[in-house]
Amino acid sequence: MEKLYNYFPAELVTFVLVTLFSLLIGLNQRKISLKREGETTLFGTDRTFTFIGILGYLLYILDPAEMRLFMGGGLILGLLLGINYYVKQAQFHVFGVTTIIIALITYCLAPIVSTQPSWFYVMVVVTVLLFTEMKRTFTEIAQQMENDEIATLAKFLAISGIILPMLPNENIIPEVNLTPYSIWLATVVVSGISYLSYLLRRYVFRESGVLVSGVIGGLYSSTATISVLARKSRTAQLNEISEYVAAMLLAVSMMFLRFLILILIFSKDVFSIVYPYLLIMAVAAAASAWLTYARDKHRQKAGQPTSEEESSSNPLEFKVALIFAILFVVFTLLTHYTLLYAGTDGLNLLSFITGLSDITPFILNLLQGTGGVATLVIAACSMQAIISNIVVNMCYAIFFSGARKDLIPRILGGFGTVISINLLLLVIFYFIW
Structure with a gap:
């Protein structure tokens, strides 16, 4: 919008923008006020807000220096707004002050448009319009929130915005690239992705079916999601089995995307090498899920909401963060001394072994450059650890499903296809690089 000043007088452009924005706010506020309060307590009309914006502009340009x-x-x-609020409160028992705040924001549009870049004042107007419309949405969210939900958000803000900046970025052990800052940074990033998945699962896809549970759960933890789905599949009907297996494979597909995000955050060099392979792996897992799901043409949709155990889990519990931090330290030391005494061959073996547990600390440790590991080695070890973890997840799926006979062939077929494609891509990776 700044380019308009090259063709028209600045005063004209600012006046038109202030008038237009004030009118939009007034129209939106009039509609909302009529719906909630009625004509009796309405503070002016859409023209009132327009004139408030124009008045603010005129008074601003007459004395822009001292204001x-x-x-x-x-x-x-x-x-005047205070008198209006007093009357509404005394006679009609209407206590909201939203209209007053919006009127004052409208009055302030003139100096904002005159002094700030276009993205800023457009953002202000858009925020006012959206938040005015979303009262019912916020009310529904507040009703759905558990008692400790705000405390959970406060914990996340504390670990990311308070604790992280305060930690020193100096090695704890000489010659080992392990600092308090790197440990907590990895924990914060993983917790952030987990918390986003938790919010989506709880507030956006609250009544979702099994397939959506696999997608959202895979962003948090594919192993935990597969374990939950496998336990639920024990009592599933025969025509629902394919849906549960497909959901497990979708969790695996989302695991690849989750690691793509983590790799992009911590190492763009590794990302530039490994992203085609991980994308193909994600697509292969999703395709295998679709084929498994489409196998039963006469199935009935399970359509069950996530279990209470799954939906109410809190990814920011201190115990979870503490376990992750401990694992990160353990894998950092293992990686350092494996490279020191066994070299790259030992690190390759370690990458397969880590698949038996949570592979995220191991991969993040590699991405942060422990031991000066070469980029290609980091990419290869990351892919190997992921493949190993998929094999373990397949075993978990069979175990937690109670080794159900009609479920095992589908699990072996779906997971076996994904593992075979991943191994083929790993061979291609070694052949190319």
């Missing part, structure tokens, strides 16, 4: 007129007009407007 005495603008501040005086704001005081008078605030007084």
